[in-house]
């Protein structure tokens with residue numbers, strides 16, 4: 001399932017590609033000139049599981065903010081620049097771990113030689129990210145998949161010729177089918193790790209579903225070394241959580257307890273929704289050492305049987321009682337009020353050991 005034959009590219013202390021985990025990337029909403037807000041946003045994203053943070057660097061004010069922020073951060077930063085390679089060069093000099101440029105928005109070519117120099121001497125990684133919405137002008141009349149691929153081929157060749165090979169590639173579309181086709185071709189055309197994502201997926205459920213389908217299919221094909229879920233939201237928290245859910249659903253990473261819960265029906269014997277919420281709250285900051293599944297089921301008639309693959313579970317029972325079970329076998333009966341506490345008392349040692 002994993003495409004492990006990519007080159008391994010450093011990103012600060014982290015490595016991307018090969019046998020390394022598929023890292024979760026998120027992008028900041030704040031302008032870097034708002035240093036305090038930006039730092040707070042990054043901290044929250046890290047708490048949600050973000051492992052690589054991308055920041056737009058649109059102007060000199062952003063560089064100043066970056067200079068103040070960088071010493072306080074322990075997460076690899078990618079400075080995202082459009083039309084201003086000079087800003088990318090300055091960001092590299094400030095110690096960001098990678099510069100992201102788009103072949104369609106390079107701007108003045110005269111800065112390319114200097115960028116090459118800085119990337120080589122500062123050991124900075126280059127993320128080349130093409131996008132169907134910003135293809136270089138001469139590729140605009142070509143088939144979009146071909147255009148993305150060829151524009152990347154051209155720029156990769158340019159950097160390789162200059163000795164820059166610490167490269168991570170991405171080529172994004174707003175369309176699921178197109179995204180899959182592009183990445184399938186990228187994965188057989190280049191040896192570099194791939195950052196995968198569906199660009200401008202939208203907001204809420206629609207955006208989550210579109211991203212999950214596109215990224216799920218790619219990851220199932222073994223394609224992708226770090227992922228970003230691009231959602232319209234005022235913070236990067238949701239996109240980080242969704243990225244983790246996608247990876248966990250495919251068993252590619254585990255960070256949180258996997259919760260199995262029934263949709264409930266007329267047979268339910270209590271409030272499954274609030275129990276699930278409470279379980280999430282209580283286990284949110286737990287350091288999980290191995291994958292673990294906990295089931296919350298609405299009734300004891302079907303609960304333990306339907307969730308027998310769960311390591312631990314609660315099935316609600318009549319009289320405000322709850323059955324605790326492990327691998328489908330009933331362990332004890334407790335009151336619904338104390339069910340979660342009793343379950344976690346038993347389960348936690350095996351989760352965090």
Ligand code: SF4
Pocket residue numbers: 262263264265266267268269297298299300301302303306
């Ligand atoms: S476990 Fe019980 S309450 Fe939940 S959906 Fe199945 S039958 Fe309904």
